[in-house]
Amino acid sequence: MILNGYLVPGKPLPLLAPEKNPAWAELRRGFETAREEIAASGADLLLLYSTQWLNVIGHQIQADPKPEWVHVDQDFHAFGTMPYAFRMDPGFAKVYEATARERGLHARTVSYRGFPLDSGVIQALQLLNPDNAIPACVVGCNMYADRAETIVLGKAAAAAIEQAGRKAVVVAVSALSNRVFPRQIDPKEDRIYSAKDDEWNRKILEMLGEGRLEDVSQVARDFAAQASGEQRGKAFWWLASAMGQTNGYDGKVHAYGPLWGSGGTVVSLTPNSAKDRCREFDEGEVQTFTGDRGVLSAAEAARATEPPSPQPPASSPIRTDAAPKPVGAYPHARREGDLLFLSGIGPRQAGTDAIPGGPVRDAEGRPLPYDAAAQTKAVIENIKIILEASGSSLDKVVDCQCFLIDMARDFKAFNAVYASYFTTIQATRTTVEVRALPTPIAVEIKVIAKVG
Amino acid sequence: MNGQIVAGVLAPHPPHLVYAENPPQNEPRSEGGWEGLRWGYERLRKKLAETDYEVLVVHSPHWKTRTGTHVLAVPELSGLSVDPIFPNLFRYKFDLKVDVELARAIVAEGRASGLEMVPMENPAFRVDYGTIISCHLANPAWDKPIVAISSSSAHFDYSNEVGEEEMAKLGAATAKAIAKSGKKAVLLASNSLSHRHFTTEPELPEDMSKEHIYHHGQYLWDMKVIQLMKEGRTRELADLMPDFIDQALSECRDGCLSWMLAALGYPTFPAEVYAYGTVIGTGNAVVGWHPEDAMV
Ligand SMILES: [Fe+2]
Numbered sequence: 001m002i003l004n005g006y007l008v009p010g011k012p013l014p015l016l017a018p019e020k021n022p023a024w025a026e027l028r029r030g031f032e033t034a035r036e037e038i039a040a041s042g043a044d045l046l047l048l049y050s051t052q053w054l055n056v057i058g059h060q061i062q063a064d065p066k067p068e069w070v071h072v073d074q075d076f077h078a079f080g081t082m083p084y085a086f087r088m089d090p091g092f093a094k095v096y097e098a099t100a101r102e103r104g105l106h107a108r109t110v111s112y113r114g115f116p117l118d119s120g121v122i123q124a125l126q127l128l129n130p131d132n133a134i135p136a137c138v139v140g141c142n143m144y145a146d147r148a149e150t151i152v153l154g155k156a157a158a159a160a161i162e163q164a165g166r167k168a169v170v171v172a173v174s175a176l177s178n179r180v181f182p183r184q185i186d187p188k189e190d191r192i193y194s195a196k197d198d199e200w201n202r203k204i205l206e207m208l209g210e211g212r213l214e215d216v217s218q219v220a221r222d223f224a225a226q227a228s229g230e231q232r233g234k235a236f237w238w239l240a241s242a243m244g245q246t247n248g249y250d251g252k253v254h255a256y257g258p259l260w261g262s263g264g265t266v267v268s269l270t271p272n273s274a275k276d277r278c279r280e281f282d283e284g285e286v287q288t289f290t291g292d293r294g295v296l297s298a299a300e301a302a303r304a305t306e307p308p309s310p311q312p313p314a315s316s317p318i319r320t321d322a323a324p325k326p327v328g329a330y331p332h333a334r335r336e337g338d339l340l341f342l343s344g345i346g347p348r349q350a351g352t353d354a355i356p357g358g359p360v361r362d363a364e365g366r367p368l369p370y371d372a373a374a375q376t377k378a379v380i381e382n383i384k385i386i387l388e389a390s391g392s393s394l395d396k397v398v399d400c401q402c403f404l405i406d407m408a409r410d411f412k413a414f415n416a417v418y419a420s421y422f423t424t425i426q427a428t429r430t431t432v433e434v435r436a437l438p439t440p441i442a443v444e445i446k447v448i449a450k451v452g
Numbered sequence: 453m454n455g456q457i458v459a460g461v462l463a464p465h466p467p468h469l470v471y472a473e474n475p476p477q478n479e480p481r482s483e484g485g486w487e488g489l490r491w492g493y494e495r496l497r498k499k500l501a502e503t504d505y506e507v508l509v510v511h512s513p514h515w516k517t518r519t520g521t522h523v524l525a526v527p528e529l530s531g532l533s534v535d536p537i538f539p540n541l542f543r544y545k546f547d548l549k550v551d552v553e554l555a556r557a558i559v560a561e562g563r564a565s566g567l568e569m570v571p572m573e574n575p576a577f578r579v580d581y582g583t584i585i586s587c588h589l590a591n592p593a594w595d596k597p598i599v600a601i602s603s604s605s606a607h608f609d610y611s612n613e614v615g616e617e618e619m620a621k622l623g624a625a626t627a628k629a630i631a632k633s634g635k636k637a638v639l640l641a642s643n644s645l646s647h648r649h650f651t652t653e654p655e656l657p658e659d660m661s662k663e664h665i666y667h668h669g670q671y672l673w674d675m676k677v678i679q680l681m682k683e684g685r686t687r688e689l690a691d692l693m694p695d696f697i698d699q700a701l702s703e704c705r706d707g708c709l710s711w712m713l714a715a716l717g718y719p720t721f722p723a724e725v726y727a728y729g730t731v732i733g734t735g736n737a738v739v740g741w742h743p744e745d746a747m748v
Contacts, residue, residue, distance in 0.1 A: 053536060054536070054537070055537060056537045056538075056649045056651060056732075057537065057538070057649075057650075057651060057652060057653045058651055058652060060539075070576050071578075072574050072576050072577045072578060074515055074516060074517055074522075074580075074602070075517050075518060075519045075522075076519075077522075077572055077573075077574040077577055078570075078573070078574065080574075081574065081576045106651060106652045110539050110540075112534055112539045112540075112543060113532075113543075114531075114532040114534045114543065115534050115536070115539055116534055116536050116578065118536075140536075142651065144649075144651055179609070180518050180519065180606060181519065182518060182519065182520065182568065182604070182606030182607060183519060183520050183568040184519060184520060184568065184570060228609070260519065
């Protein structure tokens with residue numbers, strides 16, 4: 001489970017020189033408050049996403065059990081060195097690598113002596129976990145990743161925390177506005193570079209203060225464009241996605257202030273079960289990542305990342321969390337050219353696996369009364385969901401193969417429900433009786449549909 | 453006075469080239485790979501061996517600064533350089549000398565032309581892998597001091613044009629400082645051309661059956677740019693740079709090539725193309741400008 005989420009700044013001035021500017025000192029105190037909260041939370045994992053660790057090959061996950069070095073910032077070298085020795089959780093890193101791969105991401109763990117941890121990660125770990133009481137893990141930010149890929153990376157983080165049974169605190173290391181003074185300044189005179197950036201930052205902080213993390217995720221692209229957000233707002237996408245895509249948090253802005261012109265903040269977000277924790281509708285919602293899209297220009301890449309309707313590549317397996325989980329090593333559907341082939345689909349409900357109309361037998365194999373009409377309706381509704389998630393729809397179905405476990409008992413009810421959906425569609429159909437289906441259901445249908 | 457730039461080299465820094473070569477300084481071992489580019493670098497090294505010079509001045513995109521243009525200004529730096537993107541390929545023990553006098557002169561000339569220049573004086577600083585790779589590939593003996601200049605990206609954040617203007621000033625300031633120093637310098641612009649990477653890596657990184665340009669459009673841009681270099685049309689190239697950067701996602705956005713062309717005074721003589729090849733989908737050319745050859 002995730003106990004708490006944080007947003008912290010990456011520019012290492014609160015660590016290196018808090019005495020040089022009151023705002024830097026306030027940010028340092030913000031870190032301090034966060035440290036106390038984390039220590040009291042009982043967390044056994046600190047998971048960081050860093051916008052300063054830029055990746056090219058998928059996403060890298062730090063798995064060196066004890067990274068140790070003396071770091072000097074590329075810009076702020078005059079403010080001193082940052083020696084570090086951290087305790088990492090390589091076991092968790094491996095789980096995260098696996099859950100990321102399961103969702104179609106390219107991911108790998110790295111463990112090399114002398115690996116250059118970035119200033120943002122070093123500052124966060126030094127200030128949030130100074131005695132290494134909690135083992136940590138860090139994932140990098142892919143420079144080509146856009147919203148879809150970053151959201152999937154966040155979901156994989158949540159899945160890994162669940163699978164590994166960790167009580168985690170998740171930390172996104174990122175500035176708000178990231179326009180900096182392109183020159184040396186007297187630290188005393190630091191301020192947010194432009195009033196416009198400051199106004200945008202305050203708007204975002206108002207939302208975060210109300211715990212509306214998913215709202216921030218959904219406006220992050222616009223915020224980043226308007227206020228030079230660091231890495232196009234990826235930190236918000238990752239954090240919101242890892243924490244469950246809701247607005248049901250208690251938010252606290254511990255500190256906000258300038259870091260060489262950029263906007264730095266320490267914000268904590270605690271899940272609040274009393275708040276509405278329904279997932280927010282998100283038109284950019286994705287479950288798995290299907291590959292990079294933009295080819296020629298960054299602008300094109302940004303546009304192409306969120307297609308108006310999901311259009312998988314010409315040949316690809318398709319899975320959706322909105323349909324029941326497959327019971328074997330097969331996807332829900334597979335596209336070949338302009339045709340979409342669905343696996344045999346039953347009536348089970350996504351998430352709960354409940355069978356509308358009831359199962360046909362109990363756990364010991366004793367027959368139970370069941371409603372074939374309700375099952376048929378649920379099957380067709382599931383098929384609809386998968387077709388729509390694949391860029392097709394029920395009216396594009398060209399062929400149905402239907403499997404009933406008891407033709408004599410169920411055909412009439414099945415046929416009536418079928419007719420209510422398919423009379424106008426006029427797909428070809430074959431209906432056969434089979435001895436059994438893999439789960440306790442009475443009806444399964446397999447369809448072929450046109451796509452595009 | 454009488455110092456001069458005796459050569460300018462477009463010297464890209466894919467870590468793959470050092471990895472493929474298995475030098476003693478680099479930890480990982482390989483079966484080879486990217487020979488086209490590596491043989492090009494070999495020819496460059498032969499040429500530089502015949503060139504009389506005292507210092508390498510390198511501009512690298514992987515010392516990215518946003519608070520001004522920074523210049524290494526400590527006499528000696530050593531350590532282990534680990535590429536944060538390809539740590540599996542590049543973990544290199546470096547030990548180098550800096551020509552602090554020339555570094556300070558470049559800082560002073562830059563300031564005189566209105567640039568924000570920052571000497572880097574922290575002895576624990578870890579030199580970026582772009583600088584190390586370009587210097588290694590040009591002079592693996594490390595028997596000459598270097599001056600390393602950061603890529604100041606803040607101005608490119610405004611627009612490519614603003615960034616280009618800054619690089620033109622920085623190049624001119626560098627040339628002035630070298631002329632006044634009385635030294636003979638070789639410039640290294642540590643840039644790839646088109647710069648769209650594959651985001652996955654083959655099981656064996658040096659598997660050459662997997663290596664090709666990311667997209668044909670990138671290739672066409674690379675060839676166009678190289679043709680301009682071969683024909684000595686570097687002003688035109690400078691004018692095209694903002695479009696090249698956007699359309700080919702060129703690493704020239706970090707300013708190294710523009711800095712060098714400005715320092716060379718936008719040469720009109722043909723450049724020597726030592727090699728072109730792709731590395732994980734990006735386009736890379738090793739190209740030399742040798743003013744003395746042009747005068748013959
Ligand atoms: Fe590079």
